[in-house]
Amino acid sequence: MKLDRRTFIELIVGFSAGAGGGFMATPVNWKLMDDMTIWSQELWPRYQLGGLKGSLPQQGKVTHADSVCNLCPGGCGITVRKVGDRATKIEGREGYPVNDGGICPLGAAGLQLLYGPWRIPSPLKRIGKRGSGNFEKISWDEAINEVVQKLGNLRQKGQSHTVACILGSDEGTVPRLFDRFLTAYGSPNFIRTASAEDTYELALGLMQGTTGSVGYDLERANFILSFGSGLIEGWGSPVRVIQAHSTWRSGDLKDRATVVQIEPRLSNTAAKADNWHPINPGTEAALALGLAHVIIKESLYNADFIGKHTFGFEDWSDSSGKTYMGFKRLVRTEYTPEAVAKITGLPAKKILTLARAFAKAKRPLAVWGRGKGTVSGSLYECMTVHALNALTGNINKPGGVSARPQVATRSWPEVERDATALSGSRRPRIDGAGSNRYPLTRYLPDRWSQVMNGGKAGAIQALLVHGADPYFTTLDSAAVAKAFDAIPFVVSFSTCLDETAYHADLILPNHHYLERWEDLPTPVGLQKPILGMLRPVVSPQFDTRHAGDVLMTIAKSMGGSVASAFPWDDYETLLKETMGDKWGSLEAAGYIVNEGYKPSAWSKAFGTPSGKFEFYITAFDQAGVKIGKDVGYLPHYEPVQPEGNPATYPLILIPTELMRLADGAVGNPPFCTKTLEETELKKNDLFVEVNPKTAADYGLSEGHHAMLETAKGKAKVLVHLFEGIMPGVIGIPKGLGHAAYDDYLAGKGVNANSLIGVVEDPVTGLSAAWGVRAKLTRV
Amino acid sequence: MDSASAPFDSALFPEGVKRCKFKWFLFWVAVLHGPIMVGVIGTLMCWGLALNVTYLNNNYPFGLWIAADLGIIALGGGAFFTGFLRYVVNIEELKNIVNYAVVIGVICYAAAQGILGIDIGQPLRGWFIFWHANVHSMLTEVAFCITCYFMVLCIEYLPLILENRQINKLGFFHGLAHHLHGAMPTIAAVGVFLSFFHQGSLGGVPGVLYGRPFAFREGFLVWPWTFFLAILSAIACGPCFTILVTWFTEKCAGKQLVKKNVIDILAKISGRLLVLYLILKILDTIVWVGLAKGVGAPFSSFYANQPYGYWVLITEIGILGIIPAMLLLSERVRRNEAGLIIACLLNCAGIFMNRWIIVVQTCAQPVMSFDKFVSYHPNWVEYATTLVFVWVGAVVIMLSYRYLPIFPQEKELNPL
Amino acid sequence: MFPFAFEWIAEPTRYVFMGALYAVLIALIIILHYCAIRAFLDMICKKKNHNHH
Amino acid sequence: MSTTEEKEQAVAENEQAKGGDEQAAEVAPVKPGTWRFLIPIAAFALGFMSHFSLGWVILPPILYAEKQQPIDFSHKLHVDEVGDCEGCHYFREDGSFSGIPELENCAECHEEAMGEDPEEAKLITEYIEPGKEIPWLIYARQPQCVFFSHAAHVKMGEMDCAICHGPIGDSDHVRPYQYNRLTKYSRDIWGWNIAGLSKNGWDYLKQADNSGEIKIEHAARMKMDDCAECHMEKRGTHDACFVCHK
Amino acid sequence: MKEAHHKADEKTYKFGMVIDLDKCTGCGACMVACMAENNLPFRKDNSDRLRSNLWMRVYKISNGRSFPDLDISFIPRPCQHCEGHGHHAATPCVSVCPATATDYSHETGIVSQVYTRCFGCRYCMAACPYHVRVFNWWDPTWPKGMSKYLNPDVSVRMRGVVEKCSFCYHRYQRAKNKAYAEERRELHEDEYQTACTQACPAGAITFGDLKNPEHKVYKLKKSPYAFRLLEKLGTNPKIYYVSTRDWVRKAGDVYLGKEGKDVTHA
Numbered sequence A: 001m002k003l004d005r006r007t008f009i010e011l012i013v014g015f016s017a018g019a020g021g022g023f024m025a026t027p028v029n030w031k032l033m034d035d036m037t038i039w040s041q042e043l044w045p046r047y048q049l050g051g052l053k054g055s056l057p058q059q060g061k062v063t064h065a066d067s068v069c070n071l072c073p074g075g076c077g078i079t080v081r082k083v084g085d086r087a088t089k090i091e092g093r094e095g096y097p098v099n100d101g102g103i104c105p106l107g108a109a110g111l112q113l114l115y116g117p118w119r120i121p122s123p124l125k126r127i128g129k130r131g132s133g134n135f136e137k138i139s140w141d142e143a144i145n146e147v148v149q150k151l152g153n154l155r156q157k158g159q160s161h162t163v164a165c166i167l168g169s170d171e172g173t174v175p176r177l178f179d180r181f182l183t184a185y186g187s188p189n190f191i192r193t194a195s196a197e198d199t200y201e202l203a204l205g206l207m208q209g210t211t212g213s214v215g216y217d218l219e220r221a222n223f224i225l226s227f228g229s230g231l232i233e234g235w236g237s238p239v240r241v242i243q244a245h246s247t248w249r250s251g252d253l254k255d256r257a258t259v260v261q262i263e264p265r266l267s268n269t270a271a272k273a274d275n276w277h278p279i280n281p282g283t284e285a286a287l288a289l290g291l292a293h294v295i296i297k298e299s300l301y302n303a304d305f306i307g308k309h310t311f312g313f314e315d316w317s318d319s320s321g322k323t324y325m326g327f328k329r330l331v332r333t334e335y336t337p338e339a340v341a342k343i344t345g346l347p348a349k350k351i352l353t354l355a356r357a358f359a360k361a362k363r364p365l366a367v368w369g370r371g372k373g374t375v376s377g378s379l380y381e382c383m384t385v386h387a388l389n390a391l392t393g394n395i396n397k398p399g400g401v402s403a404r405p406q407v408a409t410r411s412w413p414e415v416e417r418d419a420t421a422l423s424g425s426r427r428p429r430i431d432g433a434g435s436n437r438y439p440l441t442r443y444l445p446d447r448w449s450q451v452m453n454g455g456k457a458g459a460i461q462a463l464l465v466h467g468a469d470p471y472f473t474t475l476d477s478a479a480v481a482k483a484f485d486a487i488p489f490v491v492s493f494s495t496c497l498d499e500t501a502y503h504a505d506l507i508l509p510n511h512h513y514l515e516r517w518e519d520l521p522t523p524v525g526l527q528k529p530i531l532g533m534l535r536p537v538v539s540p541q542f543d544t545r546h547a548g549d550v551l552m553t554i555a556k557s558m559g560g561s562v563a564s565a566f567p568w569d570d571y572e573t574l575l576k577e578t579m580g581d582k583w584g585s586l587e588a589a590g591y592i593v594n595e596g597y598k599p600s601a602w603s604k605a606f607g608t609p610s611g612k613f614e615f616y617i618t619a620f621d622q623a624g625v626k627i628g629k630d631v632g633y634l635p636h637y638e639p640v641q642p643e644g645n646p647a648t649y650p651l652i653l654i655p656t657e658l659m660r661l662a663d664g665a666v667g668n669p670p671f672c673t674k675t676l677e678e679t680e681l682k683k684n685d686l687f688v689e690v691n692p693k694t695a696a697d698y699g700l701s702e703g704h705h706a707m708l709e710t711a712k713g714k715a716k717v718l719v720h721l722f723e724g725i726m727p728g729v730i731g732i733p734k735g736l737g738h739a740a741y742d743d744y745l746a747g748k749g750v751n752a753n754s755l756i757g758v759v760e761d762p763v764t765g766l767s768a769a770w771g772v773r774a775k776l777t778r779v
Numbered sequence B: 001m002d003s004a005s006a007p008f009d010s011a012l013f014p015e016g017v018k019r020c021k022f023k024w025f026l027f028w029v030a031v032l033h034g035p036i037m038v039g040v041i042g043t044l045m046c047w048g049l050a051l052n053v054t055y056l057n058n059n060y061p062f063g064l065w066i067a068a069d070l071g072i073i074a075l076g077g078g079a080f081f082t083g084f085l086r087y088v089v090n091i092e093e094l095k096n097i098v099n100y101a102v103v104i105g106v107i108c109y110a111a112a113q114g115i116l117g118i119d120i121g122q123p124l125r126g127w128f129i130f131w132h133a134n135v136h137s138m139l140t141e142v143a144f145c146i147t148c149y150f151m152v153l154c155i156e157y158l159p160l161i162l163e164n165r166q167i168n169k170l171g172f173f174h175g176l177a178h179h180l181h182g183a184m185p186t187i188a189a190v191g192v193f194l195s196f197f198h199q200g201s202l203g204g205v206p207g208v209l210y211g212r213p214f215a216f217r218e219g220f221l222v223w224p225w226t227f228f229l230a231i232l233s234a235i236a237c238g239p240c241f242t243i244l245v246t247w248f249t250e251k252c253a254g255k256q257l258v259k260k261n262v263i264d265i266l267a268k269i270s271g272r273l274l275v276l277y278l279i280l281k282i283l284d285t286i287v288w289v290g291l292a293k294g295v296g297a298p299f300s301s302f303y304a305n306q307p308y309g310y311w312v313l314i315t316e317i318g319i320l321g322i323i324p325a326m327l328l329l330s331e332r333v334r335r336n337e338a339g340l341i342i343a344c345l346l347n348c349a350g351i352f353m354n355r356w357i358i359v360v361q362t363c364a365q366p367v368m369s370f371d372k373f374v375s376y377h378p379n380w381v382e383y384a385t386t387l388v389f390v391w392v393g394a395v396v397i398m399l400s401y402r403y404l405p406i407f408p409q410e411k412e413l414n415p416l
Numbered sequence C: 001m002f003p004f005a006f007e008w009i010a011e012p013t014r015y016v017f018m019g020a021l022y023a024v025l026i027a028l029i030i031i032l033h034y035c036a037i038r039a040f041l042d043m044i045c046k047k048k049n050h051n052h053h
Numbered sequence D: 001m002s003t004t005e006e007k008e009q010a011v012a013e014n015e016q017a018k019g020g021d022e023q024a025a026e027v028a029p030v031k032p033g034t035w036r037f038l039i040p041i042a043a044f045a046l047g048f049m050s051h052f053s054l055g056w057v058i059l060p061p062i063l064y065a066e067k068q069q070p071i072d073f074s075h076k077l078h079v080d081e082v083g084d085c086e087g088c089h090y091f092r093e094d095g096s097f098s099g100i101p102e103l104e105n106c107a108e109c110h111e112e113a114m115g116e117d118p119e120e121a122k123l124i125t126e127y128i129e130p131g132k133e134i135p136w137l138i139y140a141r142q143p144q145c146v147f148f149s150h151a152a153h154v155k156m157g158e159m160d161c162a163i164c165h166g167p168i169g170d171s172d173h174v175r176p177y178q179y180n181r182l183t184k185y186s187r188d189i190w191g192w193n194i195a196g197l198s199k200n201g202w203d204y205l206k207q208a209d210n211s212g213e214i215k216i217e218h219a220a221r222m223k224m225d226d227c228a229e230c231h232m233e234k235r236g237t238h239d240a241c242f243v244c245h246k
Numbered sequence E: 001m002k003e004a005h006h007k008a009d010e011k012t013y014k015f016g017m018v019i020d021l022d023k024c025t026g027c028g029a030c031m032v033a034c035m036a037e038n039n040l041p042f043r044k045d046n047s048d049r050l051r052s053n054l055w056m057r058v059y060k061i062s063n064g065r066s067f068p069d070l071d072i073s074f075i076p077r078p079c080q081h082c083e084g085h086g087h088h089a090a091t092p093c094v095s096v097c098p099a100t101a102t103d104y105s106h107e108t109g110i111v112s113q114v115y116t117r118c119f120g121c122r123y124c125m126a127a128c129p130y131h132v133r134v135f136n137w138w139d140p141t142w143p144k145g146m147s148k149y150l151n152p153d154v155s156v157r158m159r160g161v162v163e164k165c166s167f168c169y170h171r172y173q174r175a176k177n178k179a180y181a182e183e184r185r186e187l188h189e190d191e192y193q194t195a196c197t198q199a200c201p202a203g204a205i206t207f208g209d210l211k212n213p214e215h216k217v218y219k220l221k222k223s224p225y226a227f228r229l230l231e232k233l234g235t236n237p238k239i240y241y242v243s244t245r246d247w248v249r250k251a252g253d254v255y256l257g258k259e260g261k262d263v264t265h266a
Helices: A005-024 A028-043 A110-115 A140-156 A173-185 A196-208 A238-248 A268-272 A284-297 A303-309 A327-334 A337-344 A348-360 A379-391 A419-426 A448-453 A477-486 A547-558 A560-564 A571-589 A619-623 A670-674 A692-697 B022-049 B064-088 B092-119 B138-162 B171-207 B226-253 B260-294 B310-329 B331-335 B337-364 B380-403 C012-052 D002-026 D038-063 D075-082 D103-110 D118-128 D150-156 D161-165 D201-211 D224-235 E029-037 E092-096 E123-127 E169-181 E195-199 E216-220 E246-251 E258-262
Strands: A062-068 A077-083 A086-092 A124-126 A135-137 A163-167 A189-192 A213-216 A223-227 A258-262 A275-277 A364-367 A401-404 A462-466 A489-492 A518-520 A530-534 A591-593 A651-656 A685-690 A705-710 A714-721 A729-733 A772-778 D064-067 D177-180 E015-020 E057-062 E072-077 E205-209 E239-242
Touching: A005 A028, A005 D038, A028 D038, A062 A530, A086 A110, A086 E029, A086 E195, A124 A140, A140 A462, A140 A547, A163 A173, A173 A189, A173 A419, A173 A462, A173 A518, A173 A547, A173 A560, A173 A571, A196 A213, A196 A379, A196 A619, A223 A284, A223 A348, A223 A379, A258 A268, A258 A348, A268 E072, A275 A348, A284 A327, A284 A337, A284 A348, A284 A379, A303 A379, A337 A348, A348 A364, A364 A379, A448 A477, A518 A571, A530 A571, A547 A560, A547 A571, A571 A591, A670 E029, A685 A692, A685 A705, A692 A714, B022 B092, B022 B380, B064 B092, B064 B138, B064 B171, B064 B226, B064 B337, B064 B380, B092 B138, B092 B226, B092 B260, B092 B380, B138 B171, B138 C012, B171 B226, B171 B337, B171 C012, B226 B260, B226 B337, B226 B380, B260 B310, B260 B331, B260 B337, B310 B331, B310 B337, B331 B337, D038 D064, D103 D118, D150 E169, E015 E216, E029 E057, E029 E195, E072 E246, E092 E123, E195 E205, E205 E216, E216 E239
Parallel strands: A163 A189, A163 A462, A223 A258, A223 A364, A258 A275, A462 A489, A651 A729, A685 A714, E015 E239
Antiparallel strands: A062 A077, A077 A086, A124 A135, A213 A401, A518 A530, A530 A591, A651 A772, A685 A729, A705 A714, A705 A772, D064 D177, E015 E205, E057 E072
């Protein structure tokens, strides 16, 4: 039969119909449809779940491991939830004396730092130009050899004093190991990065004659007067302060604590405060003295404390009969509410009301430390605020302020120094701390780079950095970059590729904080001594080593007295030995808290020359500080002029610190960056806050680009009109502008530190800068 | 037909009509393929790269696509309504335009489904709407009815294809076409039933959103009353859209295809329905103001954010509602070609605007007091993927016109 | 979608809705098949008639 | 259409007639046309049969791939030794189910060889000594969107393991692991009957009640509707989505 | 949806939250804890809030006054798990989902979302006045190695589906698992807490059974300063807020503006 067209069509149509019908009568088509759906949902290449490639998170045994977070100085207890050997979540540790179950956004995002692509996988050696980000992997032996050789050569050449270490802390075994290393090696240059602690420790030392950091009994205070402290924005130990804030906000309305915020900008703290008093930036000290004026004038101060336990309140005369002005007279004459109103811009009436409310409160507390407390600040400003606490007799009392010691641990054997070490250690410090000019100060973290750039380029031949990111966090980034360029050998012990590591010659990656043992001394601002213990929660994810071990290996390889200064087998042995009998409870509980600790009574509390709380600082003369004028011995208002010419730079730029944006040694993890508001970051540009009035003056509008310029640098930014900022002031968030890390953080915004320079405090040499003059122009 | 000058595909033409040269036909089809390719690229981007390629966002889960969907289906309502008038009400003259109404309907409904296929985030799971149907959802009703009605339209379109001169030569197909014609009143009745529901449900889609005071309307039976408004507006504008497309086709073909009296019937009915719709719409607006106030949303707040000012309301009801209604009621205007076309244009634009408002402005209105108003406008991907159906529709119309006996009066109006 | 599916809940709206849907589908299928079968029969019959001529 | 209808019909018939004539001329010897209608029917039948068997016979085996378990494990041997399922497949303290034992559990007994079985030797040399977890293939693993609580079913629902998992405790060897090539899911999830109509474990148990002997050949199907069916039966509700989904 | 009828021994709950806005500091720990707990993806650029994926979002709201009278408050906004009542008997989003991908559980009062069922029509997003529902505009991706921290108790969502806060339902499942293993049916208050509640350093979020007088939320929601968002719409949400600031309470209802005066609260 010939296949004509018609038969063909009939065959095709018939067959197709039959095929369709037949296939429909089988289950396999339904089955295939179902399977295709599942495939399309989970396995189809385009729909594959990102990098997971079909390997979805596996189930396993759920366990919890306790440790301590060291991403900021807050030192919260954490509980890590693990599934099998994976850490899947970080939660606040219930019952931990710092944070009792709470956690901050940075702490909760810690696993992104553990498993993130910003981890340094192994020792790295720079191969390209510095700052190009080109590194090659090398073995640990090679890396350590390199350090040993470089440091050994310097030591041989008698240049041991040109080695410096920058760390984020000087307490705890690892920072002390670095300090010990320098001592044995022969260098005085141990530098701690800047914080408000620098100044507060000095103020406490001068006024109370105590060593130790400041401790605030926030929980029991019922009137909190904050001079620009971002109480709920990361100041002190963030979770602890937020919990204290909740205590203030609990109970009957009339019994609740009062919070007053003094700040030129409506920060979150200001917004949550009962009263917000915007004052001209940098005039906090004047306001504190104005309040003191009212308190003294109206005799609202604690007469018992002032009368029996203070020195220099009233005018006094020394043995030679010379009369000195007391704090009372200074305040009464210089800081009338009217005068202060003029300086601060806060009406005299408000000063009066505030002073009365503060002094009459049951347990008032004045707190100091700008923002998160990441800048040193002015000594006199700190002293004036502390003087307010003294006026209300608020020292070493419940709800008050005290100088808090650390949990005692075993001391280490004295270092046997050889001649090189001895001569090296006696050389002046590179940053000038402890010199004739700044005899009181221990570290001047913002100054070493200025010194180097000021004609001492060879002063540092080798720099070791651990637990800090000075390249990013130090003020005046351009100066820091220049100083870094002049250092021939930079070693970073960083876990993540931070700015310093990025510009280092050698990276010896430390274990991540969830992978290692380390002791963590009392978090900043806490009123009771606590010792926390970092414990390995997961096994090391990369070829990393504990910085303590690495440093000891380096020391041992150098031989001689340097090696013999480190008699321990490894870091863990050292840690156990140092903790002594506390090790047992530390290992079991993960922390030690000295619950029974109480600050000493007033009669025994002060170690000043007068044995009292000193309004008049006699220690200045003892230490050889050149004060010059009489008023300089008293807490007084010494304006800190922001850098820049008012004619060129008519506005004032102040850094703002956000809870959701880490601005310290740790880069912001993606989760935290994701929480930033639309008015803080947009694509790769940050927003500066400008009052609509100011914006109108300069023709700026919401969401538009502008050029922000200061004496230190300029940057393109976006403008956010914000009614909460004082006219004439610009707020710039701190913590953005990273070049290192990776695409989740790098290239976003601008580093506020690059726009702000150092203004040296005349007494301490620390940076007292609270802002900088700036100009903002439309682009 | 002069075989020498006839195009080479003339054997496929309907009996006794003239068509342009094949190369010209091919040329225009090719021209249309330009924008079609842009649309195809946009579609592939949506499917391949996910919907981030659009300007839709979490505040505007619905945008141009859904507004267009609602609009297209309202405009395509001409198909069911003309069918209803022709086969159910039995207005004999309308047989001269009902074929074309069907073609337009097929295109509109295919477009609506195509757009939905791009709009949903997981197109491969689109069938879940049938398989796992939630009968309480307006969208389920819409999906079911649109799909069923699309089947109906295809069945209505089928005899037209079968009547192609060559296909019709095959006995089976000829017979099938014949019998389908016989069944057409039943099919049309089914279509009317389906259309009433889905046209209404589309109006109900925003009407049931009680979390959105701008869109929410109280219920009547199981539907919010926008359900009925939507039906009414669809049948008021559908015929106008049919008139518009017919007019445009005539302009392109360069000849009259449908007699004026047929067009006039549609226009007249459309005008009267539009008046009825407008009365109810104005009533609806008045009641809605009170309804919204009851939940704390003052009337002014709905028109506080530009570009959605009061002009929206005035334009929708006044310029694009009352004016075309007046024009269509007047016999003099209807007889005037320009007047008729302007009236139809305004009418269709009004319905489209209404659909945009009930979809996009609904999403635009912040409900929480601290919600920020953000504006939305579609990007090229959305435009291209929506308009692609216009271009494809044009090709379908060109093919249908060339090869199928769509216009029964063509031969009579244009003797060879 | 089907009464035997576990997701089916016995509620009036569902019966009405799905009932209407199935009625429509069945009507359409019947119409199509009716027309097709009639056409098929016509074709066969015509052939016969034609061949008898 | 109707205006032209008759005319067209005439034309069409004419055409038809012509076609018929050609046909008649070509296949003249046999009575032309009387059997002609069989052509489409035969084609239909052929299409139907071929695809019917394709769907029932040919495709199903192709749809599944097969893998062997890393070790041929004898459940029977271990049940005799340990006593019951819970000895190895136990509940953790938090109420979660341990599932397949980890290497650690195996090593408790098999640190040293207990017998001479080559499979045991394999366990020791390939897994226990290098400390490598055994990559068991899990027959009953559910998709990632499913939350299944063994505690709810075993502890609260007092269901026997065999209802879902079949009489696996009586087996001497492990059966090959079959999985769907498309979905990568175990065949046990969807049921062994390609039609998806296989009976569930609980149906077998009902039968067993009647006949007095348990005959569970395979594990129960574990698709969503199976879960829902039993939930309906036992709890009187299909339950909210989040009871089983996550 | 049909009211599920439970057997007598089945305990039912009505989980909800009371969020103290006086305590909330806007720190964002709840957001991050939520992201970490629920496997939320992140992108290199997340600055577009209109497309970023947040189950818990902390709104920063202001009273709209000028310097220095401006005031700011934070409103953490998880899914409100609306119950609906009276005339609007169903949750706004649940009734509109065409594929039954979301439902309201009468056992827990939680509005679910099943990602493998959702096909991404986004009707539910249009229905929700709180913007709690977010769409996956992109394929989720994790940098190399990062997927290690993913929580196996929560599905990883694919592109093109809608997702939202689930009140950490998997934690309820885990808690029930534990209870069952201990032969209990009822859960204690502290056994099931959401990730945000647990993380909140301020203790501003309290979570529990709204109808159980022994739970903290039961008392807290009766505070004279308590209110709910968009109370008048009749969505009957299960998140209560407490604020002693008048303007914050007023901001909770539809359209503050001049008409915001007659705000009522439960």
